[in-house]
Amino acid sequence: MKKHLFIFPLLATAFISMDAKVTPGSMITDNMLLQQNGKARLYGYADPNKTVTVTPSWNNTPYTTQSDSNGKWSIAIETPAGGYTPYSITISDGSPVTIDNVLIGEVWLASGQSNMEMPLKGFAGCCTEGGYDEVASARERANKIRFYTVPLKQSYEPLETIDASWTIPGPDTAAEYSALGWHFAKRLNDVLDVPVGIVRCAYGGAKVESWTPREILETYSDVSLDPADHEKMVHYHRPLLMYNAMFNPAKEYTYKGIIWYQGCSNVGAHADYPTRLANMVEHWRNVLGEGEIPFYSVEIAPYEYGSEDGRQWAPLLREAQWKAMEIIPNSGIICTNDLVKPYERYNIHPSDKATPGKRLAELALSKTYGNTVFPIESPRYKGYRIDDGAVRIAVESKSDGICRNYAIEGFEVAGKDRVFHPADSVWLDWRTNEFIVSSKDVPEPVAARYGWRDFLPGNVHAGNYLPLVPFRTDDWPVE
Numbered sequence: 449m450k451k452h453l454f455i456f457p458l459l460a461t462a463f464i465s466m467d468a469k470v471t472p473g474s475m476i477t478d479n480m481l482l483q484q485n486g487k488a489r490l491y492g493y494a495d496p497n498k499t500v501t502v503t504p505s506w507n508n509t510p511y512t513t514q515s516d517s518n519g520k521w522s523i524a525i526e527t528p529a530g531g532y533t534p535y536s537i538t539i540s541d542g543s544p545v546t547i548d549n550v551l552i553g554e555v556w557l558a559s560g561q562s563n564m565e566m567p568l569k570g571f572a573g574c575c576t577e578g579g580y581d582e583v584a585s586a587r588e589r590a591n592k593i594r595f596y597t598v599p600l601k602q603s604y605e606p607l608e609t610i611d612a613s614w615t616i617p618g619p620d621t622a623a624e625y626s627a628l629g630w631h632f633a634k635r636l637n638d639v640l641d642v643p644v645g646i647v648r649c650a651y652g653g654a655k656v657e658s659w660t661p662r663e664i665l666e667t668y669s670d671v672s673l674d675p676a677d678h679e680k681m682v683h684y685h686r687p688l689l690m691y692n693a694m695f696n697p698a699k700e701y702t703y704k705g706i707i708w709y710q711g712c713s714n715v716g717a718h719a720d721y722p723t724r725l726a727n728m729v730e731h732w733r734n735v736l737g738e739g740e741i742p743f744y745s746v747e748i749a750p751y752e753y754g755s756e757d758g759r760q761w762a763p764l765l766r767e768a769q770w771k772a773m774e775i776i777p778n779s780g781i782i783c784t785n786d787l788v789k790p791y792e793r794y795n796i797h798p799s800d801k802a803t804p805g806k807r808l809a810e811l812a813l814s815k816t817y818g819n820t821v822f823p824i825e826s827p828r829y830k831g832y833r834i835d836d837g838a839v840r841i842a843v844e845s846k847s848d849g850i851c852r853n854y855a856i857e858g859f860e861v862a863g864k865d866r867v868f869h870p871a872d873s874v875w876l877d878w879r880t881n882e883f884i885v886s887s888k889d890v891p892e893p894v895a896a897r898y899g900w901r902d903f904l905p906g907n908v909h910a911g912n913y914l915p916l917v918p919f920r921t922d923d924w925p926v927e
Contacts, residue, residue, distance in 0.1 A: 602693050860900065
């Protein structure tokens with residue numbers, strides 16, 4: 449895990465003391481990107497009970513609101529269709545402040561842990577494939593993509609401000625951008641032809657409980673909210689604190705949807721994961737106030753976790769991730785089983801961030817924007833039967849069948865002893881769309897698995913080149 453620690457344990461910023469001028473919120477800065485075709489929230493601080501007027505240059509219509517007794521104000525302004533024309537916004541309580549170079553387009557919140565945080569420049573010892581090529585050419589997207597990076601922080605109390613600003617892509621800024629978020633934004637921009645804004649709000653190693661508010665965590669009997677217990681934990685496993693310090697001050701902004709890459713730190717806690725992720729998403733959507741906005745997730749990639757008990761727990765977390773999508777409305781997930789290299793067995797940060805970024809974007813393009821030309825359905829396990837010393841596995845592939853029928857990797861079979869052996873014969877029966885899987889070491893097989901280990905990449909793809917999702921035919925406990 450990439451280890452960053454910026455802890456502000458006792459600080460809760462309720463409001464900022466004002467000078468004469470109205471102060472925009474910390475995400476309302478030059479170069480920002482606002483969600484198109486709707487009402488985007490602007491907010492900030494002024495003297496208590498002061499009239500605040502917001503006037504955007506695209507329609508020169510004044511929008512008026514009143515600051516509350518603490519000086520906080522918030523207002524929703526109508527936004528036009530997205531485009532590459534920069535605008536300005538004047539905010540005034542008698543002394544005007546102007547926000548310049550504002551673009552209108554699509555805004556996505558990118559959250560989770562280190563694989564979402566991982567920048568184009570990579571981490572120490574973990575490279576991002578092609579990252580510096582993207583940095584070198586980033587200026588080509590200067591009027592097409594904008595990034596806002598929430599700094600890594602923790603807090604025992606909810607914060608309301610962020611020490612950051614919107615940035616324009618270029619060699620001097622893009623190296624720090626979320627690599628996955630960058631490729632997601634590029635693909636959306638290419639297809640939609642409107643600017644795309646990414647708010648990266650991710651913390652390496654964070655658990656789902658790290659992004660969950662106090663009122664929900666109080667219902668989890670295994671979670672302590674005592675700061676004394678938190679201080680004993682590795683910093684990135686602490687519950688609540690990233691929610692308070694990073695999500696809470698970013699929740700006032702208006703988003704189209706959420707992309708999420710998280711789960712590694714919840715390996716071994718798969719039983720609770722679907723419900724806890726669903727609880728988090730429901731809460732986030734409620735406080736964001738935009739209804740059931742899309743929530744698109746990334747399956748954790750193959751990695752040799754090396755658990756103390758020697759058991760393989762990661763497949764169960766991946767299974768839990770897919771189960772979570774079944775109970776979270778307007779959600780989806782992409783498979784990454786094929787996106788690691790053999791030498792990355794002990795690298796939890798796969799270097800390929802372009803492919804998952806594009807797959808997430810195509811999921812959004814199809815499900816959210818209606819561009820159904822993009823295939824988004826990975827092949828899925830359908831059922832199995834035993835036939836003449838082999839396991840015949842039926843696979844459902846909604847897009848263009850299966851494109852590999854030779855040198856297939858990733859399958860294992862087991863007999864009644866429940867010991868799995870690599871399959872030494874795998875072929876595809878085109879007539880029934882079944883894989884026939886067997887091993888000389890298992891003359892009487894009773895079960896088969898695909899990609900069902902911490903690290904067992906497969907190479908089966910649909911005709912659309914989306915990978916077969918890892919599966920098991922059995923329901924045996926982890927041995």
